[in-house]
Structures are given as C-alpha cells and as structure tokens.
Amino acid sequence: MRVIAIDGPAGSGKSTVARGVAAALGLAELDTGAMYRAVTLAALRGRVPLDDGPALGEVARTIRLDIGDRIVLDGDDVSEEIRGAEVSGVVSVVAAHAEVRTEMVRRQRDWVAGHGGGVVEGRDIGTVVFPDAALKVFLTASEEERARRRKVEGSDEGAAALARRDRLDSTRPTSPLKPADDAVVIDSTGRTAAAVIADVVARA
Numbered sequence: 001m002r003v004i005a006i007d008g009p010a011g012s013g014k015s016t017v018a019r020g021v022a023a024a025l026g027l028a029e030l031d032t033g034a035m036y037r038a039v040t041l042a043a044l045r046g047r048v049p050l051d052d053g054p055a056l057g058e059v060a061r062t063i064r065l066d067i068g069d070r071i072v073l074d075g076d077d078v079s080e081e082i083r084g085a086e087v088s089g090v091v092s093v094v095a096a097h098a099e100v101r102t103e104m105v106r107r108q109r110d111w112v113a114g115h116g117g118g119v120v121e122g123r124d125i126g127t128v129v130f131p132d133a134a135l136k137v138f139l140t141a142s143e144e145e146r147a148r149r150r151k152v153e154g155s156d157e158g159a160a161a162l163a164r165r166d167r168l169d170s171t172r173p174t175s176p177l178k179p180a181d182d183a184v185v186i187d188s189t190g191r192t193a194a195a196v197i198a199d200v201v202a203r204a
C-alpha cells in the first residue's frame, strides 16, 4: 500500500500539492483537516463544550462522515461551512483532544486501506498516522505568504488567527505539528504549485 504523507502549517500549500501529486501518481487524496473541521462543526451544532474531551470523542465516533470531492456530515453537504470563520476559530481546540484524535486516526487508516493507499495531508500524518509512509513531505512557507494565499482563496481567516492556529497545533501535547525525522522539508515560498508538485513527484 503506497502512502505519501504531506504535513505542514495552514496555508503552506498542502491541499493544492496533495491534489496535484495524487493526480500525477494515480492515487486517492485525503484531506484530514476536513475531518477535524467536520467534527468541530458537529460539536458546535450539538452545543458540546469544546473543553470536554470525552464528549467530543463521542461526537467523533458517532457522526457519519463522507470525505470525498464533497464533505458530507450526517447526510448534509458541509463542504463550504467547515471552511467558515466559526469552525476555523476553534478547530485547533477540538483537534487537541486525544479522544478526538484516536478516532480520526482510526478513520484515516480505514479510509486509506479502503482506497489501496493515497496521498494524505494533515499535521501528524508522517509522525503518527502513517509512520511507514513511502514518502513524507513537510511543506512550509513564510507567514506572510501563507496569510496571502488564504486571502486569495477567499478565506476570512486573518493573519493573526492563522498564526494562533499554527501555534496551538504545534504546541499541543498530543501529536503536535512537526516534521517527522525522515521527512523531506520543502519551502514553497515564491514557488509555483506546479514546481512544488513536480518536486514531490520526482521523489516519490
């Protein structure tokens, strides 16, 4: 089973690169951030306190979640809603709970096994979810460039909110964002998506 792990902070280009690499190599692509966003939306809808790890774990285990071209939560297409400010503002708080992560990792491994491998992007893919991945990429970009990209994409998440989310993701005790020891670190600042995709494909 061939797995390519792509980790990195928000706005580093993970989604674009993962999509391009998956297309070039004929692999499926999994956006694990969308999964944490969907759990967060379910918790907000259910008014589950965001500091209650066991209750959030229960939400993670009981939702129906389809991750494909569209993100479908309990039968409802939430592809746009999970990218909104309300979810972006608290997703890192929800994702920090070990109970949530345990279930997400289980679902991610299941998904990849069901697709016979894939390009998987997130924060802990190379370190925790698929430590034996064939290739691990850690994508970075300058803070200015990452904030600018988010703006171009139409995101309403400002530079300060983005920096705060990265700080939370990098400093949490459970599966913090960091490069795996054997990851290739690629800085995408000032490079086109096509160039970075070609770079990753050449290493795969």
Ligand code: DC
Pocket: 010, 011, 032, 033, 034, 036, 037, 091, 092, 095, 096, 121, 122, 123, 124, 125, 165, 166, 169
């Ligand atoms: O990739 P993204 O920016 O849509 O991810 C949203 C949040 O989900 C991110 O700030 C932290 C969390 N996340 C995580 O903890 N682990 C992952 N593998 C993917 C995302």
